[in-house]
Amino acid sequence: MWLVIGTVVALFAVGGRWDIAPAAWLFPVFLLRFARTSRPLGGLVLVWLASWAGAMFWIWQMAVPMNGTTVLAGLTFGTVLALPYVADRLLARRLGTAGALLLFPMALVVSEFLLGTFAPFGTVIGLLANTQFDHLPLLQVAAVTGSYGVGFLIGGCATVVNWAWEHPPSWRTARVVGAYIALLAVVVVGGAARTAWFPVDTTRTVRIAGLNADMALIHQQMTALGRPDVKVSAGQGALPRFDPDTVKPESTAVIDDLFARTRRAAQAGAKIVIWSENAAYVSHAGLPALLSQARSVARQEHIYLLVADNVHLPNPEDSRDETHLIGPDGTVLWTYQKSHPVPGMEPYRPGNGVAPVVSTPYGRLAGVICYDADFPAMMRADADIMLVPGGDWPEIGRVHTEMASLRAIENGYSLVRQDYVGWSAAFDNQGHVLSTQNTLVDQDLWLVDVPVRGVTTPYRVIGDAFAWLCLAGTVVLLGFGVFRRRPPAAGTPRPTTQREPEPMARQVAR
Template identity: 60%
Template sequence: MATGTSNLRSDPVDTGANAPSSTSPSVGRPPDRWRYLWLGSGAVLSLFAVNGRWDIPLAAWLFSILLLRFSRTSRVAVGVGLVWLVSVGAAMFFLWHVAVPLTGMTALGGVGFGTVLALPYLVDRLLAPRLGTVAGLLLFPMLLAVCEFVMGVFAPFGTAYGLLADTQYTNPALLQVISLTGPYSVGLLIGALATVVNYVWERPLSWRTARVPVIYAAVLGVVIIGGSARLAFFPVSTAQTVRIAGINPSTAALDVEMKALGQPGFDPLNIPRFDPATVPLESKAVIDDLFDETRRAARAGAKIVVWSENAARISVSDESAFLTAAQAVARDEQLYLDVAVNVYLPTAPYGRDETHFIGPDGALLWTYQKAHPIPGLETYTPGDGNVPVVSTPYGRIANVICYDADFPAIMHTDADIMLVPGGDWPQFGRLHTQMSSLRAIENGYSLVRQDFNGWSSAYTPHGQPISTQDTTVDHDPWIVDVPTHGTTTLYQLTGDIFAWLCLAGTLVLTGIAVIPRRSAI
């Protein structure tokens, strides 16, 4: 039997004169004559695992296996360099096919995405051969989870790209694990499959070799069976629900607004700049329409009404009068009204993206300002990120705005229902709304995302869709009955402790690999 397959220790590293250089293939990993086939196949599969319209869930589990095989059996510069190009290419492909406007900031973001997500391959290539079997198997997946975490918490684009959990939207049993650990554990499981398969690939088949994939399969099985059991035996209670209506401006009202601006009609891909001095005249038809649709929804039984992001456009001088009118509608119809407005300012940054939540008595319960404007696309001053929560007869109601929901940390809120006014575009709206469903699982609340020019959906605290509306073609009020009692999840209580443990583990393993060991005397 070949050396290194008779126990669970990895092949030793030769540190003497015959040790391979840092540009040679790893010890025990000779060049693979098929490695460029693995690179090409991994590159193609990676395009279908980018949180995009054409994602294939299985592709997310396979592409890193092949890219890891290529990087491990190639010289460092070539192997990691080409994997980096593949990673950046996948990020740019994402930006293109979901029609993200290409600006300097978004292009830089694409390069940044690719660079961060290529880092685990570099670290694995350099350090995994210096570690024992268990440590070598864990280094890549832990660092992959850490990279997702760093982008999701500290980068300006959040988890809009690079979060592998988003690619598994059609596997609710698997996704239930994020209620315990947060979304980054799915990336760890996918990364672990890559190292496990490569472990077997690099060694002659034996019982000792086979133990590693058996252990991995058992762990993955526990995750999926546990998630299935949660869905089957602990369903979300629908004994008490509240009727919620989502409101968008009607196309007819938007046409009137655009004609007041000298445009032939409403074009969702070409919304001209408003002049703060003339906003009241230009927006009157839309605001009147929004109030009319709100009244119609209330008379259809809605107790909570939420508008899509920036549904009303008002100048700062008219904000007080607008809120007075909104309070009158809420009071007259005896409902909770979440109005979403773009307030135009006479000086830079020229606008605020905010919501106002009004109670049935007309009281203003919160004013919330978007905490995460889209870098390179929105110039609003960010809000403080303190998510408002109000107790009502229908549970604890909370609110963020659109892109805020791509930052899991801000969504750790003790609520029963999370309202998310959104504003997207046809190529991205459905994906963006599906991504938000992970926040419902993580935090145990129902989530209602009312999206303009995209895809509106409501989800249970288990992330299961209740109702949807394609708002690229339908601007009628959307009405859905939503559970009023959320659940308490471990992730909501502990936050990102799992991700921090992955970071600590990665640092420990890196230290073990790079710190010279003293020889026994």
């Protein structure tokens, strides 16, 4: 029963479209109860299957194309996220009270951290903080611990509830439960105090405009290629690969429209204009002309222009998904190549993994591309505003953009994500939503006023120190649990290696 309840509830806490925030707090309670009360081998295999089912459910509901890479991704996520249950089931009873209570939440943090830092899929799936988007006071803990702190609190809830479940009511049980409630209260009340008493500085803002390539012109481009039925959906954040020079008039029309709307944005008061990911498809030979036109428009309109293009080359790995930030004087301030192409979907060679930052009159601007924002380590940029061109599809757009808001809280900058066929949004440095646009139905200019001053958060300074501490603590507890001799059960006779001496009274009597 606990397995069924835990598995069903977990389906609504996978960081997907149908998440229910309380479900993320409940499902580990039931899965942990099942793991602890079942036979080790059979029980843990079933917990692993439940974890794998959750990962595959996420892939299905997000309309991610099913192929070898995504099935392997689901298997990987399911396996790694099941490991905390394995550690708890096999070793928690060998530890003292504190160790038994801490092992599962720390191991949960470790699993999230390893996936988010070293796996090619980042935190797009498996990060429990992604399920708590509407609870900003709780999410403020990410400014100190990173988003992994939310996973620790959820894991701690599971072990504390199970501790109370396994022990009769007593002052000891009350102290354990009370200590956890106090910790959770400190986090939530502290987060509420941060948002209430230390509001975001809005005394100075900058108007930022976001825009996408025109869908009607894209359709003409695809029709000229003989592919009129191609749509940017069903798991494609970009159009299929093609040589734009083979349909040059249609390709030119798309680019000319982008620049025309860039000028309109400047006339509407925008000082920064950001294009969505892969807005302009160009050949390698056509890139200089694109940049020359971009420099001219930026200089004439006196704006910062973030051009997002896809450079076509015959070898897919040589093609590039990149951005260029151009200043008001026409200078190219950065050229950035996507550092985390989507595995199995984007064959490009990755960039250098460093988010570029430049100082401007509107604060320090930084930029990454779409999927890069799912890797917290590379998002620790010393910036005031993070610009994120994105390219999604209907099923994943809103959720993917909400995930990016965690980076704003972690690092203390505003974040603007312009998303093609998805959900554009701007967030301040505490995660408040400044503005949104559903780009599935609204292709007009999107304008938003964004604070120009960020804050330096502890997380930006210390990085993933909390996650590394959890990793070290998990290793220590695992070692202690493995090598510590399990104490005998009550009433078990103590084994002896030699004959014990007779009691003195019996010796005297003899």
